[in-house]
Amino acid sequence: xxxxxxxxxxxxxxxxxxxxxxxxxxxxxxxxxxxxxxxxxxxxxxxxxxxxxxxxxxxxxxxxxxxxxxxxxxxxxxxxxxxxxxxxxxxxxxxxxxxxxxxxxxxxxxxxxxxxxxxxxxxxxxxxxxxxxxxxxxxxxxxxxxxxxxxxxxxxxxxxxxxxxxxxxxxxxxxxxxxxxxxxxxxxxxxxxxxxxxxxxxxxxxxxxxxxxxxxxxxxxxxxxxxxxxxxxxxxxxxxxxxxxxxxxxxxxxxxxxxxxxxxxxxxxxxxxxxxxxxxxxxxxxxxxxxxxxxxxxxxxxxxxxxxxxxxxxx
Ligand code: XMP
Numbered sequence: 001x002x003x004x005x006x007x008x009x010x011x012x013x014x015x016x017x018x019x020x021x022x023x024x025x026x027x028x029x030x031x032x033x034x035x036x037x038x039x040x041x042x043x044x045x046x047x048x049x050x051x052x053x054x055x056x057x058x059x060x061x062x063x064x065x066x067x068x069x070x071x072x073x074x075x076x077x078x079x080x081x082x083x084x085x086x087x088x089x090x091x092x093x094x095x096x097x098x099x100x101x102x103x104x105x106x107x108x109x110x111x112x113x114x115x116x117x118x119x120x121x122x123x124x125x126x127x128x129x130x131x132x133x134x135x136x137x138x139x140x141x142x143x144x145x146x147x148x149x150x151x152x153x154x155x156x157x158x159x160x161x162x163x164x165x166x167x168x169x170x171x172x173x174x175x176x177x178x179x180x181x182x183x184x185x186x187x188x189x190x191x192x193x194x195x196x197x198x199x200x201x202x203x204x205x206x207x208x209x210x211x212x213x214x215x216x217x218x219x220x221x222x223x224x225x226x227x228x229x230x231x232x233x234x235x236x237x238x239x240x241x242x243x244x245x246x247x248x249x250x251x252x253x254x255x256x257x258x259x260x261x262x263x264x265x266x267x268x269x270x271x272x273x274x275x276x277x278x279x280x281x282x283x284x285x286x287x288x289x290x291x292x293x294x295x296x297x298x299x300x301x302x303x304x305x306x307x308x309x310x311x312x313x314x315x
Contacts, residue, residue: 004178011163015043022047023122029066032126040124049076049118056083057193060215090202096315103192123158168268187235196315200242213238213259224281233275236263239314247298256298272307
């Protein structure tokens with residue numbers, strides 16, 4: 001049986017033993033990095049700086065929410081606005097692995113700069129077991145290069161420290177509840193952010209569409225769950241397809257984008273079943289997306305594949 005208190009004690013000791021001077025932690029505000037940050041700050045105190053990078057690929061309102069979380073915790077932190085750098089690194093890329101690697105590399109360059117200024121030689125990360133299992137470790141095949149694993153450049157000038165490496169999501173949540181961390185029940189959000197939900201080219205216009213679509217899916221699903229129409233799925237979001245299709249708007253021909261609704265049930269993200277969202281909830285989501293983004297989106301579809309054979313995210 002997994003015991004959060006025992007795990008935390010062991011990891012505090014592990015971090016104290018393995019981090020000689022100062023460290024920074026890459027903190028996205030998600031449950032993994034927040035748990036890693038709390039444990040690392042217990043181990044290192046003022047020798048730790050939590051860095052949140054606004055990469056321009058975050059959800060609606062997310063940066064403000066994370067700032068609020070940091071403010072409520074006893075933690076040294078910095079918020080870095082780096083959207084332009086990420087969009088420049090992603091320009092012209094359409095291959096999912098190339099996109100993930102470009103994001104991983106840009107993250108590291110930003111962190112390296114922050115670490116240098118802070119005088120840190122160690123980068124703490126909230127990497128969990130599925131991240132490195134799916135990134136391939138020599139024995140396994142690479143399914144996706146999670147940006148915090150396969151995307152790391154070889155010449156990275158920092159030592160890595162990964163206290164959550166052996167945990168699965170449900171165990172991380174147990175530790176988060178033990179600490180009373182606000183994001184403990186938040187749905188998972190991938191490290192490369194909305195870019196893995198934006199098929200084809202990632203640019204500010206496409207990200208704005210998928211950001212709004214994700215917000216609408218989250219909002220409508222939460223409302224439906226509050227009204228007792230459905231249980232909250234494990235994860236629920238939208239993705240934007242790169243192709244266009246024909247539609248009608250009033251009496252005119254339209255040629256617009258397609259948004260996919262994705263919602264799944266899972267325990268640890270390693271396997272998943274598509275969620276049975278009631279049709280009237282799907283109908284509401286579809287109408288709201290096409291009304292809000294009339295000029296961009298004219299088709300909404302629902303993904304009914306499990307993992308395997310699909311993955312949860314589209315890239
Ligand atoms: P997939 O799409 O591989 O996702 O079925 C499994 C779970 O992991 C999340 N995910 C990521 N999390 N870095 C992360 O920290 C990543 O690069 C990444 N890619 C996917 C995904 O949202 C799902 O919860």
